Amino acid sequence: MRFSATKTVAEIPDFGLEVPREKEHGDFATNLALLLAQAFKMSPRKIAEIIKAELDLKGLPVIKAEVAGPGFINFYLDPTWALGVIPEIIEQGADYGLVNIGNKEKVQVEYVSANPTGLLHMGNARGAALGDSMASLLDFAGYEVTREFYINDAGTQIENLGKSLAARYFQLLGFEAEIPEEGYHGEDLVDLTKKFIILYQGRYLKENASIREEALVKYALNEMMAAIKKTLAEFGVHYDVWFSETSLYAGGSVNEVIEHLKEKGFVYEHEGALWFKAQEFGAKQDEVLVRASGVPTYFAADIAYHVNKFRRGFTRIINVWGADHHGHVARLKGALAALGYNPEAVQVVIMQLVRLYQGGEIVRMSKRTGKFVSLEDLIEEVGRDAARYFFVMRSADSHLDFDLDLAREQSVKNPVYYIQYAYARICSLKKVLAEQGRSMPRLDQTDLTLLTQEAELALARRLADFPEEVTRAAQNLAPHQIATYLHEVAGLLHAFYNHHRVITDDFALSNSRLLLVEATRIVLANALKLLGLRAPERM
RNA sequence: GCGCCUGUAGCUCAGGGGAUAGAGCGCUGGCCUCCGGAGCCAGGUGCGCAGGUUCGAUUCCUGCCAGGCGCACCA
Numbered sequence: 227m228r229f230s231a232t233k234t235v236a237e238i239p240d241f242g243l244e245v246p247r248e249k250e251h252g253d254f255a256t257n258l259a260l261l262l263a264q265a266f267k268m269s270p271r272k273i274a275e276i277i278k279a280e281l282d283l284k285g286l287p288v289i290k291a292e293v294a295g296p297g298f299i300n301f302y303l304d305p306t307w308a309l310g311v312i313p314e315i316i317e318q319g320a321d322y323g324l325v326n327i328g329n330k331e332k333v334q335v336e337y338v339s340a341n342p343t344g345l346l347h348m349g350n351a352r353g354a355a356l357g358d359s360m361a362s363l364l365d366f367a368g369y370e371v372t373r374e375f376y377i378n379d380a381g382t383q384i385e386n387l388g389k390s391l392a393a394r395y396f397q398l399l400g401f402e403a404e405i406p407e408e409g410y411h412g413e414d415l416v417d418l419t420k421k422f423i424i425l426y427q428g429r430y431l432k433e434n435a436s437i438r439e440e441a442l443v444k445y446a447l448n449e450m451m452a453a454i455k456k457t458l459a460e461f462g463v464h465y466d467v468w469f470s471e472t473s474l475y476a477g478g479s480v481n482e483v484i485e486h487l488k489e490k491g492f493v494y495e496h497e498g499a500l501w502f503k504a505q506e507f508g509a510k511q512d513e514v515l516v517r518a519s520g521v522p523t524y525f526a527a528d529i530a531y532h533v534n535k536f537r538r539g540f541t542r543i544i545n546v547w548g549a550d551h552h553g554h555v556a557r558l559k560g561a562l563a564a565l566g567y568n569p570e571a572v573q574v575v576i577m578q579l580v581r582l583y584q585g586g587e588i589v590r591m592s593k594r595t596g597k598f599v600s601l602e603d604l605i606e607e608v609g610r611d612a613a614r615y616f617f618v619m620r621s622a623d624s625h626l627d628f629d630l631d632l633a634r635e636q637s638v639k640n641p642v643y644y645i646q647y648a649y650a651r652i653c654s655l656k657k658v659l660a661e662q663g664r665s666m667p668r669l670d671q672t673d674l675t676l677l678t679q680e681a682e683l684a685l686a687r688r689l690a691d692f693p694e695e696v697t698r699a700a701q702n703l704a705p706h707q708i709a710t711y712l713h714e715v716a717g718l719l720h721a722f723y724n725h726h727r728v729i730t731d732d733f734a735l736s737n738s739r740l741l742l743v744e745a746t747r748i749v750l751a752n753a754l755k756l757l758g759l760r761a762p763e764r765m
Numbered sequence: 766g767c768g769c770c771u772g773u774a775g776c777u778c779a780g781g782g783g784a785u786a787g788a789g790c791g792c793u794g795g796c797c798u799c800c801g802g803a804g805c806c807a808g809g810u811g812c813g814c815a816g817g818u819u820c821g822a823u824u825c826c827u828g829c830c831a832g833g834c835g836c837a838c839c840a
Contacts, residue, residue, distance in 0.1 A: 248785070257783065263820065270820080295784040296821080341840070382839055408839085499838050510768070510836070517838040524840050549834045552769050578770055579834065620778065625771060625833055632777090632790090638803065641789065647803050658800050710779060713788075724796090724805035765803070 252292075252300030259297040270297025305683055309674045311690035315745040316669060323692045323752050327700060328369030332539050335361040337546040338458070339376040342450040343387045344412055345600035346457055348580040348628060349548050354601070355617035355758070356577055357546040358463045359705035362756045364544075367700035372540070374467040376531060379447055380475060381524050386410065388439030391446055394419040395438070399428055418446050457602050461610060462758040469534075471527050479530040480522050483565065484515055487529075492564045507560025510553075525554070529561045536567050543572045544703070546622075552576045575703055577622035583629040599630065608633045608640075611759045615642035618757050619709040641713055645750065646762050648716035652747040653763040655728055659740070662729070666744060667737035676738045681722040686742060688718055689749050696756075705757060712753045719746050 241258035259274035266273055274293040281291060290302040315322045337357020340350045358373070365371045378384075390410040396403035398419055405411055422445050430438040451468075458464070474480050484500070487493050492503045498518030502525075505512055515526045535543050547554070555576075559569035582589040582599060589599065604613050607630070616633065619641065620626055633640075659665065677683065691711070699707040728739045751761045 242783095246784080247787090251784070255784090260783070260820080298784065378840065386839090497838080501838095514838045519838075521838090523838070528840090549770065551835085551840080553835050554840085555769090576769075576834095581833080623770060624778070627777075629777085639790070643803055644789090647801085651801060651804085655800055662800095706779080710788080717788085720804055721806090723800085724802095727800065729800050764801090 246298075246300065251294060251298070252290075253303040254301045255294075255298045256301075257298060259293075259299060263297065273297065274299050305678070306675055308683060308687040308690050309677055311686060312674055312741055312745045313669050315689060315748050316741065319748055320752060322748055323696045324366055324368070325693050325697050325700075326368035327697055328364060328367050330368065330370050331541055332372070333364055333369045333542040333544060334372045334374055334535050334538075334540040335364065335544045335546070336374045336376055337361075338463075339378065340454065341378045341383050342447050342454065343383055343410055344450070345414055345602060346454060347601065348582055348599060348604070351461070351601045351604060351613065352577055352580050352617045352626065353546050353548065354458060354461055354463045355614045356575070356622055356705060359618050359708070359757050360544065360546070360575070360703050362758065363696065363700045363703075363705060363708070366696055366756060369542075369700075372467060373465045374469055375465045377451065377468060377470045377472075378524070380471045380527065384443060384447075385439075387446060388443045390415055391419055391422075391442035392435065392439050395423070395430065395442060398423055399431060401431075415446075418449055421449070422446075457600075457605070460605055461601060462614065462760075469531070471531070474527050474530045474534070475522075479534060480527050483530045483533055483561075484522065484526055486565055487515070487561065490564060492561075502557070502561055502564075504557040504560045507556070507563050509556040509560050513557045525557065525561075528554075528558060529565070532558065532562055532572065533565060533567070536562075536571075541571055545572070545574045547574055547576055549576055549578045573703075575622055578625040580626045580628050583627060584631060589630075608637050611642050611646070612637050612640045614758055615640065615645075615709065618705045621704060621706050641709075642759060643765070644720075645712050645716040645754070646760070646765060648719045649747060649750045649754070649761045650763060650765045651723060652719070652743045652750075655740075655743060659729055664729075667740055669741065672737045672741055673734060674738050674741065676735050677742060679722075679726060681718070681725050682739070682742060685715075685718040685722050685746060688715055689745055692749050692753070708753055708756050712750065712757070715746065715749060715753070719743070719750075 241256055241261050243254055243256045246252060246255045259270045259277055262273050263270040271293055274297045278291055278293055278299055283291065287304040287307040288301050289304050292300050292302075294300050318324075335357055337360075338346070338350050338354045340346055346354070361371050361373045386406065386409050390405050393403040393405045393409065394415050398416070419442070422442060425445075426441070430441055433441075455468075484493075487502060492506065493515060494501055494503065499514045500516035501512045502515050503512055504510075513525055514523050516522050532543065552574075555574045558574075559572055562572065563569045584599075601613075608616070612633070616628070617626070637643075656666070677686065695708060695711045699705060699711075722742075726739065728736065728743060730736050754761045
């Protein structure tokens with residue numbers, strides 16, 4: 227559109243051109259006149275009239291523009307304009323919705339990174355669903371994405387694991403032993419130790435403690451990681467890289483970053499420990515890099531890990547962390563800034579914690595006390611797709627109350643089935659079509675302008691929004707926006723389906739409707755895939 | 766006490782500087798000679814409180830209130 231008002235382009239404010247909430251307000255509306263009212267000292271409606279008179283709408287499918295309300299200019303489009311998206315969708319297929327806002331930028335997404343000291347819990351599950359969907363979104367939006375799991379196979383919690391396993395080992399072999407206060411009390415360690423005993427019997431009873439614990443830990447970590455990988459795979463979550471914390475120590479990079487920070491003068495000793503001056507970089511307090519015992523902290527290793535990410539060429543680094551880790555963000559970024567890296571390249575998505583309800587009461591989850599519902603249990607109870615959708619349908623910012631009873635009882639009514647049902651319905655239509663000896667019509671043999679019903683046009687119009695929805699969700703790292711979109715498209719499909727027959731003797735109309743539902747099927751499939759949900763042909 | 770997140774319908778949550786704030790669940794009625802009724806159509810109440818910025822605030826800012834999570838030589 228061209229404006230030839232007395233104002234120069236530089237003075238035209240950043241106005242909006244949006245789809246109004248109300249259908250009566252047209253297909254698009256702009257608030258430009260409202261924004262100009264002050265500068266021109268004129269009523270917004272009067273300005274709107276002038277702008278409207280100056281508009282050049284040639285070549286656009288606009289059939290009417292009118293001034294409305296306080297000074298909006300509403301545009302009404304040829305109702306069939308959205309039908310043009312149908313051939314586009316069918317030709318692009320699985321690629322429909324692909325956008326290129328990423329420009330092949332190398333982005334690394336780290337998520338879950340659970341301690342291998344037990345089974346995955348609800349918080350890990352949320353991180354898995356969110357992180358995996360964010361990665362898929364970024365991939366679809368033109369980024370070069372690497373999905374990564376950081377294995378915390380070093381540090382205090384591993385020591386505690388070793389002591390706990392040793393206690394179970396003694397207990398199972400008939401000796402008195404107590405699991406340390408800080409240890410892991412879960413039953414899963416009992417099972418693990420039993421399996422260990424089958425392999426090694428009492429061989430480690432007489433060894434010294436560190437050898438015994440080392441052997442137990444090595445065995446346990448292997449088993450744990452295998453179980454974690456298996457569960458995540460069942461959840462539809464896959465990784466490109468499994469990154470071991472221990473490898474950072476072995477490769478010397480932990481010491482290396484500590485030395486660099488020393489050289490740059492950002493550390494000091496206090497009470498025998500080595501501290502990083504995090505406060506100089508905006509953190510609340512300084513942080514220990516090396517304990518008085520000489521053992522580096524998790525923080526030191528994490529700095530080394532992030533330096534490693536930068537060295538691998540990632541220009542954007544996304545970490546999906548639970549809210550209980552948010553205090554770690556400022557000091558990590560501070561340390562990276564101290565080392566000369568751009569902390570802005572690191573984006574930490576903090577997701578609020580999951581609170582589990584059962585029987586109307588909060589279930590306190592803790593690996594140490596051994597009381598929690600694992601991701602495995604969850605998948606078994608409510609199903610993989612329902613579980614994933616549940617985690618991904620809410621924004622990361624929302625505190626998630628997960629009522630297990632409700633999820634179980636209402637699993638049939640879970641919105642994910644509503645969406646998948648829409649997909650299955652379309653597939654069923656195609657089956658019926660084939661049974662009648664008919665086949666999907668060709669684009670060039672179909673007159674899409676036969677689609678004139680409100681339900682048909684509304685559906686086509688929403689399908690046309692998909693690339694924009696992908697863009698928005700990728701920019702916001704907000705998979706839940708895709709979940710909302712999916713639900714709306716499914717709703718429009720169901721409404722259409724209930725009002726109009728697709729397969730009839732009116733071949734011309736039937737064909738155009740078949741292409742509309744085929745386009746819908748493609749959009750549903752592409753969006754479901756972004757969320758890691760399956761698109762079942764029958765349910 | 767300090768920091769981060771949240772407060773929208775009975776419940777669980779979307780949305781968002783503008784014209785009549787949405788969905789699901791639950792509740793009440795309708796709709797199958799018909800491609801899958803796991804569906805469709807209709808019906809209700811709501812932006813925590815108080816200031817501020819603005820032509821306009823539920824949205825932005827500040828304070829307060831309420832809840833969650835952090836504030837380790839754990840990760």
